[in-house]
Each structure stands twice: as C-alpha cells, then as structure tokens.
Amino acid sequence: MPNVLWLQGGACSGNTMSFLNAEEPSAVDLVTDFGFNILWHPSLGMELGENLQALLRACVSGEIPLDVFVFEGTVVNAPNGTGNWNRFAGRPMKDWVRDLANVAQFVVAVGDCATWGGIPANAPNPTDSTGLQFLKREHGGYLGSDFKAKSGLPVINIPGCPAHPDWVTQVLVAVATGRAEDLSLDDLQRPRTFFSSFTQTGCTRNMHFAYKVSATEFGQRKGCLFYDLGCRGPMTHSPCNRILWNRQSSKTRAGMPCLGCTEPEFPFFDLAPGTVFKTQTVMGVPKDLPEGVDKTGYIKLTAAAKTAAPAWAEEDIFVV
Ligand code: SF4
Ligand code: SF4
Numbered sequence: 001m002p003n004v005l006w007l008q009g010g011a012c013s014g015n016t017m018s019f020l021n022a023e024e025p026s027a028v029d030l031v032t033d034f035g036f037n038i039l040w041h042p043s044l045g046m047e048l049g050e051n052l053q054a055l056l057r058a059c060v061s062g063e064i065p066l067d068v069f070v071f072e073g074t075v076v077n078a079p080n081g082t083g084n085w086n087r088f089a090g091r092p093m094k095d096w097v098r099d100l101a102n103v104a105q106f107v108v109a110v111g112d113c114a115t116w117g118g119i120p121a122n123a124p125n126p127t128d129s130t131g132l133q134f135l136k137r138e139h140g141g142y143l144g145s146d147f148k149a150k151s152g153l154p155v156i157n158i159p160g161c162p163a164h165p166d167w168v169t170q171v172l173v174a175v176a177t178g179r180a181e182d183l184s185l186d187d188l189q190r191p192r193t194f195f196s197s198f199t200q201t202g203c204t205r206n207m208h209f210a211y212k213v214s215a216t217e218f219g220q221r222k223g224c225l226f227y228d229l230g231c232r233g234p235m236t237h238s239p240c241n242r243i244l245w246n247r248q249s250s251k252t253r254a255g256m257p258c259l260g261c262t263e264p265e266f267p268f269f270d271l272a273p274g275t276v277f278k279t280q281t282v283m284g285v286p287k288d289l290p291e292g293v294d295k296t297g298y299i300k301l302t303a304a305a306k307t308a309a310p311a312w313a314e315e316d317i318f319v320v
Helices: 014-019 027-032 049-061 093-103 112-116 165-176 206-210 295-308
Strands: 003-008 037-040 068-072 106-110 156-158
Touching (some): 003 049, 003 093, 014 165, 027 037, 027 165, 049 093, 068 093, 068 112, 106 112, 106 165, 156 165
Parallel strands (some): 106 156
C-alpha cells in the first residue's frame, strides 16, 4: 500500500482542483483499485494542528515510510531566505519540503509553480519563489541540481497551469505500482509519454494550420489560432489534444489559443499588454515559430500554403 503525502506551497490550489477531477484513473480509484494510502492532502487530510505535525514528523523520521511526496505550488524563500512567508505546521514550508524530499522514494512536482516557479517566480518575484528542481529553465531550483529521491529518480515534473488530472494520476500509479522504470524523463524531467508530442498533435485545426487559414476570434469553428491569436500549440510540449480535458475537448478544439502553459517560460512575454492572445510578429513573421522551423522555411511554407489552400478551408466545418 503506497503512502502518498501531498503538500501545497505558494499555490492557488488549481492543481488540487484538477486532481480531484481525474477520470482515468480517478482520485477514488487510486485508493480503491490501486491501494493508495493518502497520508494527507490539503483538501482531503483529516489531521490538524499537533496531529498533523506528528504525522509529518513521523514521515521525516522514517517511522511512516513515505513512498510518494507530491508538491504543488512554489517553494517560498522570502523574506531573506527564511521562508517565513509560507509557514505550515509550525515551521517554514520549505523546511518540511527539504526533510520530506530527503526521505521519499519519489518526489513529484505538480503544476508550473512546483516545477518551474510558475507565475509567482516571474520578475520581480517578491516571494522569492522557485520550483523544486528548476527555476524557469535553469536547473537547480530549491532542492539543487544533484537531488535524487530514494528511488534514484530526480523530481518528476508534471507541469501545466494546472496539470491535467490524468497526467497526475497515471504518473502516481506508475511510480506506486513499481513501473517507475516506464517513466522516461526528458531534459526538463517531464515524463516523455506525455510531453514529447506537442499541443498541436491531434488538434482538429491542423488542416487550417497547413493551409494558413486563420481564426480571428475565440470560438470560431474554422481556422487555426496560430497566425493571429497567439496559439503556442506548435511549440508547446503537451498531450492536450491526445488526452482531452474532461475527456471531451481541449482549448484549441474549443477555439482558444494554447498559452504554452507546460513550458518553463510560461507566462510568455511577461504578460506585457498586447502580448496575450495576440501573435507577436516581426515584419509579418511570428517571433516564435513552430519548433524546428526557421524563418526562411516558414516564409516559403506559408507562401505555398496560401497558394494551395482549397475553398473549403474557409468554410465553417468544425464539429468541436
Ligand atoms: S490552433 Fe494551435 S494547436 Fe491547433 S493547429 Fe493551430 S497552431 Fe496548432
Ligand atoms: S492547451 Fe496549452 S495552455 Fe492549455 S493546458 Fe494545454 S499546454 Fe496548457
């Protein structure tokens, strides 16, 4: 029976809300079908006060074996490196994080804040926030670049704002049922099974991307959101169009651009006015091109695409 402990640092609880909506498997399935013992979770835990402190101390001492330590939210270091702006169970949360990470078999960072520092770590980063093992794209973070959990794996990063719930529950099942070796991690310590393809993989607007037919408003049933509305689907690693949200749809299927929330640089362009939901261009060419495509290739490709675009590409053909 794997013991799982979930704590929250500098967080909005979005990943908890997402997790509680998991479907394949659901949070309940983790307990009933996979035998998880959820030691404590901010929305599910029963212990309070001294009882909670005793539980955490028992994990740190090894009296209660900690199989999986899940962390949501940033590690808050302010003020002056003390972490006192985020105290929990009688001490700075960051101190619990260090002690628990050191005894856990697996450490899982859920959501952008825990993985890269997310929005709180954007300049000027008043809370001195960082992710568990990264600060944006820089390796290290709070635990340091050499950190490895007892299993030998570094922090397993499941980014997203929030992370899709089934990415979380499927990773938890893999590590807790002894299939952690199935988890091949990329350079950013994300499981490749989820993060080697792009948001664009499986998007229903791919034909419109290919023919450079643009959507100009949210929710339009035709057109690609890359050319005007700033969609980051071609350069964002996520399975959002393979593992659908609510098992129904995705942002791009519904007509909203991908914001690139699984990448360390999110939110892009520091959310400067005029940069959100608007493709940033230089001389008519997008500043950020599909991964692996250079400017010359892009210009040639889009010129050919425009010429080749069939009349039906401008018709309202979507079933979203
Ligand atoms: S809407 Fe976005 S993800 Fe879909 S095809 Fe266009 S650029 Fe790619
Ligand atoms: S579609 Fe893009 S912004 Fe939306 S959840 Fe997926 S990766 Fe994040």
